Amino acid sequence: MKLLLLLLFLPALIFAQSKEEQRLLKKADKIHARAYTVDTHADVPINMMEIPGFDIGAKHNYAEDGTQIDFPRMKEGGMDAMFFAVYLAQGKRTPEGEAEAKANALKIFQSIHDAVKKYPDMAELVTTPKEGFATHKKGKLGVFIGMENGWPVGHDLANLKLYYDLGLRYITLSHSFNNDLSDSSGDPEGGEHGGISKLGEACIAEMNKLGIIVDVSHISDSAFYDVMRLSKAPVLASHSSCRALSDVKRNMTDDMIKLMASKGGVIQINFVSDFLRKPSEEVMISIRTLRMQAMKADATPEDKQRINAELRQLKYKYPGEAPSVKTVVDHIDHVVQIAGIDHVGIGMDMDGGSDVVGCEDVSKIKNVTIELLRRGYSEKDIRKIWGENTMRVLAAAEKVAADLKKSH
Numbered sequence: 430m431k432l433l434l435l436l437l438f439l440p441a442l443i444f445a446q447s448k449e450e451q452r453l454l455k456k457a458d459k460i461h462a463r464a465y466t467v468d469t470h471a472d473v474p475i476n477m478m479e480i481p482g483f484d485i486g487a488k489h490n491y492a493e494d495g496t497q498i499d500f501p502r503m504k505e506g507g508m509d510a511m512f513f514a515v516y517l518a519q520g521k522r523t524p525e526g527e528a529e530a531k532a533n534a535l536k537i538f539q540s541i542h543d544a545v546k547k548y549p550d551m552a553e554l555v556t557t558p559k560e561g562f563a564t565h566k567k568g569k570l571g572v573f574i575g576m577e578n579g580w581p582v583g584h585d586l587a588n589l590k591l592y593y594d595l596g597l598r599y600i601t602l603s604h605s606f607n608n609d610l611s612d613s614s615g616d617p618e619g620g621e622h623g624g625i626s627k628l629g630e631a632c633i634a635e636m637n638k639l640g641i642i643v644d645v646s647h648i649s650d651s652a653f654y655d656v657m658r659l660s661k662a663p664v665l666a667s668h669s670s671c672r673a674l675s676d677v678k679r680n681m682t683d684d685m686i687k688l689m690a691s692k693g694g695v696i697q698i699n700f701v702s703d704f705l706r707k708p709s710e711e712v713m714i715s716i717r718t719l720r721m722q723a724m725k726a727d728a729t730p731e732d733k734q735r736i737n738a739e740l741r742q743l744k745y746k747y748p749g750e751a752p753s754v755k756t757v758v759d760h761i762d763h764v765v766q767i768a769g770i771d772h773v774g775i776g777m778d779m780d781g782g783s784d785v786v787g788c789e790d791v792s793k794i795k796n797v798t799i800e801l802l803r804r805g806y807s808e809k810d811i812r813k814i815w816g817e818n819t820m821r822v823l824a825a826a827e828k829v830a831a832d833l834k835k836s837h
């Protein structure tokens with residue numbers, strides 16, 4: 430009888446459900462039209478540097494080439510601004526190595542500047558919330574710049590001003606290996622400074638003076654606690670998720686999230702699959718092996734593209750393990766529960782390993798918004814998550830820098 434009733438009402442049920450979905454989509458459209466949405470970690474410069482002929486002004490197809498970001502898809506998705514990453518895999522910590530890192534970093538800055546110059550009608554380089562909002566008002570996309578790995582700073586802190594003047598507004602102190610500034614959560618040898626080094630301390634002080642946000646993603650737990658003690662300005666974890674939900678070292682513990690929040694900081698949820706849901710040992714080994722290959726100094730762009738394609742294939746090989754937008758919002762829910770709505774944002778890590786079913790590229794970010802709406806988040810909450818919290822941290826970094834200048 431029950432089954433019969435269900436069968437009888439099924440069409441109506443499906444109709445009601447799809448109507449509800451349509452209502453949510455409409456609401457998400459409205460929110461994206463009004464909100465200022467910012468993602469804090471975009472690795473598209475890797476594609477700009479390494480894929481021959483990659484054109485950020487042309488629309489690409491994720492299913493065909495695996496790329497996740499370009500200006501047309503940002504526009505389509507309702508993504509108003511992204512922090513493009515000046516990313517360098519850790520290399521030799523020698524004067525020569527540092528000089529090479531600096532030269533390569535400058536090349537990446539140049540390619541970002543060239544990209545916005547090539548498409549002045551689509552995008553602008555932005556460095557402050559004010560500039561970001563003004564660009565948005567003109568109907569253009571904003572490109573902020575962050576640096577992933579402080580290695581190109583070398584031992585000359587004057588480089589910070591050089592990068593700042595090129596538009597840099599955050600630095601992830603280390604990448605997956607220790608450097609001269611900080612220990613990394615990923616170094617197979619463990620820590621070597623016990624957290625932040627002396628040089629790292631001086632670097633943070635200088636970053637505070639300039640208004641460059643300290644990014645605590647990738648660094649070791651001890652380094653994180655050092656940053657909490659050292660930074661005069663609120664910080665970001667530009668692309669990290671919750672360790673309570675996926676127990677990997679790249680993620681933040683509840684204690685870390687709460688402490689960072691108590692100092693005004695924000696955790697930007699990362700969409701890399703193993704940071705969202707801890708994979709089985711079998712998958713973890715594949716991921717680790719492939720990533721290590723990609724980070725090798727002699728890995729060619731072709732090698733890296735092949736490795737990325739293999740990483741993407743894992744989700745089809747092990748479909749049960751692939752996280753969805755629901756998993757993403759589980760992480761957002763978790764931060765909201767332990768630290769409050771003012772301390773969570775989004776740093777998808779697209780073109781750097783982001784791999785979520787339902788949000789395959791930047792044109793699909795509304796699916797995250799829809800899931801937030803489904804769980805009862807208000808427009809006000811969603812605006813905070815999608816950008817206002819991040820902009821608050823950037824404004825605070827500016828304010829601390831201005832105050833430090835005045836006190837001198």
Ligand SMILES: [Zn+2]
Pocket residue numbers: 577647668781
């Ligand atoms: Zn990263």
